[in-house]
Amino acid sequence: MIYFLYLKEYYKPKPFFMRKKQKQGSRFLFGTLGLFLIGIAFGGCEKELFEDSLYKDKMTIKKVSFEEFKRNLKAHEKFKTIREGTRNDAMMARYEYNEEYGVYFDPDNIKLITKDNLKNYTIPLLKEPNDSLIKNLVLSEKPDLSYSAKILGYKLTDEEIELIKQGINPNLTNKIYEKRIDGGSNVSNSYSNLCGLEINFTYVPNYCCDGIHYYGQPCNYDGTDCSPPPFSVIIEVVYVLCPEESVGGPTPPSGPVNPTNPPTDPGGGLGGDGSNPDDGATTPINNEAEEEVITTLVLPGLAGVTEIEDPCFSLKKLFENDSISPHRKPDIKPKVEQLNEIIASGLPHEGIYSLAKNSNGDYSTSNLTISPTGTSALPKYGGDFYGSIHSHWFLLYPMLTWSDVFSLKTSYMEAIPSNRTEAITIMVAKECLTCESTVVYAIKIDNWNTFRAKIGNELFNNPDTENFTEIKDKIKVVNDQFAEKFRNGMNNQELEQLFLENFANHGISLYKANDELDNWSKLTLSGNQFIPVTKTPCN
Amino acid sequence: MKNIFLMIIVLLSIKCSSQTVNIKDKDGTRTNGAYYKDVDNELNQFEGTYQLITNNGNDELTIVFKKFTNQYNTKFYQDVLAGEIRFKKNGVTYFDNLNKLNLNLPNKYLHDICGNSLIENDTRPVCEDCSANQFRARLIFFGRNNICGGYVILQKIIENGQEKIKASFYHDCNEYYPGQSENPNPYLVAGDYILTRIN
Numbered sequence: 001m002i003y004f005l006y007l008k009e010y011y012k013p014k015p016f017f018m019r020k021k022q023k024q025g026s027r028f029l030f031g032t033l034g035l036f037l038i039g040i041a042f043g044g045c046e047k048e049l050f051e052d053s054l055y056k057d058k059m060t061i062k063k064v065s066f067e068e069f070k071r072n073l074k075a076h077e078k079f080k081t082i083r084e085g086t087r088n089d090a091m092m093a094r095y096e097y098n099e100e101y102g103v104y105f106d107p108d109n110i111k112l113i114t115k116d117n118l119k120n121y122t123i124p125l126l127k128e129p130n131d132s133l134i135k136n137l138v139l140s141e142k143p144d145l146s147y148s149a150k151i152l153g154y155k156l157t158d159e160e161i162e163l164i165k166q167g168i169n170p171n172l173t174n175k176i177y178e179k180r181i182d183g184g185s186n187v188s189n190s191y192s193n194l195c196g197l198e199i200n201f202t203y204v205p206n207y208c209c210d211g212i213h214y215y216g217q218p219c220n221y222d223g224t225d226c227s228p229p230p231f232s233v234i235i236e237v238v239y240v241l242c243p244e245e246s247v248g249g250p251t252p253p254s255g256p257v258n259p260t261n262p263p264t265d266p267g268g269g270l271g272g273d274g275s276n277p278d279d280g281a282t283t284p285i286n287n288e289a290e291e292e293v294i295t296t297l298v299l300p301g302l303a304g305v306t307e308i309e310d311p312c313f314s315l316k317k318l319f320e321n322d323s324i325s326p327h328r329k330p331d332i333k334p335k336v337e338q339l340n341e342i343i344a345s346g347l348p349h350e351g352i353y354s355l356a357k358n359s360n361g362d363y364s365t366s367n368l369t370i371s372p373t374g375t376s377a378l379p380k381y382g383g384d385f386y387g388s389i390h391s392h393w394f395l396l397y398p399m400l401t402w403s404d405v406f407s408l409k410t411s412y413m414e415a416i417p418s419n420r421t422e423a424i425t426i427m428v429a430k431e432c433l434t435c436e437s438t439v440v441y442a443i444k445i446d447n448w449n450t451f452r453a454k455i456g457n458e459l460f461n462n463p464d465t466e467n468f469t470e471i472k473d474k475i476k477v478v479n480d481q482f483a484e485k486f487r488n489g490m491n492n493q494e495l496e497q498l499f500l501e502n503f504a505n506h507g508i509s510l511y512k513a514n515d516e517l518d519n520w521s522k523l524t525l526s527g528n529q530f531i532p533v534t535k536t537p538c539n
Numbered sequence: 540m541k542n543i544f545l546m547i548i549v550l551l552s553i554k555c556s557s558q559t560v561n562i563k564d565k566d567g568t569r570t571n572g573a574y575y576k577d578v579d580n581e582l583n584q585f586e587g588t589y590q591l592i593t594n595n596g597n598d599e600l601t602i603v604f605k606k607f608t609n610q611y612n613t614k615f616y617q618d619v620l621a622g623e624i625r626f627k628k629n630g631v632t633y634f635d636n637l638n639k640l641n642l643n644l645p646n647k648y649l650h651d652i653c654g655n656s657l658i659e660n661d662t663r664p665v666c667e668d669c670s671a672n673q674f675r676a677r678l679i680f681f682g683r684n685n686i687c688g689g690y691v692i693l694q695k696i697i698e699n700g701q702e703k704i705k706a707s708f709y710h711d712c713n714e715y716y717p718g719q720s721e722n723p724n725p726y727l728v729a730g731d732y733i734l735t736r737i738n
Binding site: 372374470486 | 565567569612613614645646648649656659661662663664665681683687688689707709711722723725728729
């Protein structure tokens with residue numbers, strides 16, 4: 001079977017009127033003006049020609065809600081025929097399971113690519129822990145306005161998935177598999193590797209998360225309504241005549257997979273559950289030229305922008321307790337007091353509690369973990385966990401570090417969607433080297449896309465991390481540069497100022513607990529050099 | 540005359556665009572084209588091979604440091620101190636990367652230890668036994684073979700005429716990545732190590 005996988009590449013020529021003209025002197029004023037006008041005229045022509053070329057394919061990409069998707073009746077009808085999932089309670093909290101559709105999917109991250117007025121929907125499907133593939137359902141509109149359906153699977157390492165989360169597209173060569181679910185003679189029961197003879201990938205630099213973005217046009221990212229680079233690649237799969245070949249076959253147990261050993265479904269999730277007599281059947285792929293498939297890689301549960309409640313509301317809740325039903329409130333005050341004791345001991349350890357809320361809305365904290373000597377504490381992420389409270393050893397940095405901020409991002413990303421609004425990182429430290437008192441700071445996310453852009457920019461635009469393969473190494477470099485800002489003798493207000501100068505207006509906000517531990521104040525830069533930080537108590 | 544004037548302007552532009560910053564004055568920002576220079580050659584004091592052997596030779600920590608000057612990273616120039624480690628515990632060599640320091644790596648931060656931050660005595664962690672105006676170096680310890688890394692603070696010590704360094708390792712494993720253990724157990728644990736210069 002021969003496939004060609006390629007990406008369209010567009011270049012945007014620089015219009016003439018954008019080019020700088022150097023003034024030669026007043027005597028050339030009219031000449032320059034004339035040239036300028038000619039430049040505008042030609043520039044306009046060039047832009048028009050370019051746009052004609054660009055819009056010839058009329059390829060656009062945008063995110064659509066599930067409601068919007070459902071309004072496309074034919075695509076929706078096709079979607080309803082997909083029965084690829086089996087009910088799995090463990091996945092219920094994280095993904096949408098629709099009995100009607102019989103499939104787990106992420107309704108918040110559906111992408112629509114339109115080319116030549118034909119629509120191509122990419123719907124991210126669940127990834128179970130033992131599933132070796134990231135799976136996207138692709139519904140492609142055909143010229144007769146009916147829809148074809150395929151599942152593309154991406155065989156990615158954990159590191160590559162993490163890169164995508166950070167906004168970097170990994171090399172997808174030999175990592176794309178497909179499963180045909182169209183019914184009839186085109187059905188396959190396992191994934192075959194799209195290992196074409198010639199595979200070319202080109203990554204498009206920018207992609208807007210909201211609204212329509214035409215390739216080749218700049219995405220004027222202002223940190224609010226667009227996302228940074230993730231998902232900036234459109235994949236066009238073009239099927240050509242190829243030798244007849246069988247794919248599929250019995251479904252062996254899941255396990256490590258390489259391109260010569262195509263992955264198969266694990267028992268549950270998207271795979272057959274054994275109840276279907278067709279499971280494991282070998283069905284040859286139709287040996288005919290087919291229409292192309294246009295899609296883009298989407299990780300489930302990634303780009304969803306959760307509605308974030310007022311940070312003050314969720315912060316104040318942290319100190320509340322309910323003596324009758326203790327699990328109904330987070331009640332972190334005793335935990336903070338416990339961490340104060342660790343700090344007071346003077347020992348070179350950090351203490352940490354991870355914060356969790358289950359699907360019933362019950363709050364809990366993990367057991368206290370005390371880190372080994374000279375080692376930072378590690379929070380728990382994922383599932384019900386939405387944040388953590390940790391202490392800093394009093395001899396070290398008495399403020400939130402860059403990696404603490406990264407921890408907030410991870411808490412958000414790994415938490416189940418319903419817990420994301422509560423994502424938080426809290427730090428307790430001694431107010432000064434000789435102080436008895438401690439301070440409690442918290443950071444909360446105000447704007448996820450802006451925050452993610454900030455982190456991605458600092459991680460991936462650092463020349464010292466050139467050729468690095470691991471995110472954790474990049475974090476160390478950025479963390480080190482942030483630590484450089486710390487100067488001798490800085491008091492708490494200066495540290496707050498330092499933190500805010502780096503992160504204010506980047507999608508997170510900083511809060512400080514009062515001494516009674518019953519309220520918080522939001523800290524903002526005042527612009528006043530004598531009192532640089534303003535405290536605004538939460539109402 | 541016109542050409543001379545033009546040349547002066549060009550030369551002045553070049554001069555203005557190449558800014559030298561003493562690494563003691565780094566503030567967490569980086570300027571494109573600037574040279575972050577070890578003006579006072581503070582990093583030189585740490586160059587060499589240092590070793591700590593205990594447990595009848597069954598435990599060994601050897602670190603070799605080398606200073607690299609004027610390293611360009613596509614945005615700015617800098618002097619850095621890089622290091623590599625050999626670590627042995629209970630007779631088992633967990634990693635031996637000493638020879639990697641001789642590799643001509645395009646980015647010196649690919650070495651397991653690298654950096655160029657100089658910290659004063661009263662910068663946390665405060666140095667009680669540093670001499671006046673003594674600078675310590677704070678370098679990134681990537682710990683790529685150690686399960687967990689963080690940073691290391693180097694303090695030069697002269698004891699009975701013998702050159703030593705105190706290497707204080709702080710581990711920060713708080714960089715979550717999928718599959719990471721919740722309780723990383725590094726081979727080289729955090730703490731202070733006094734190593735003697737052997738080369």
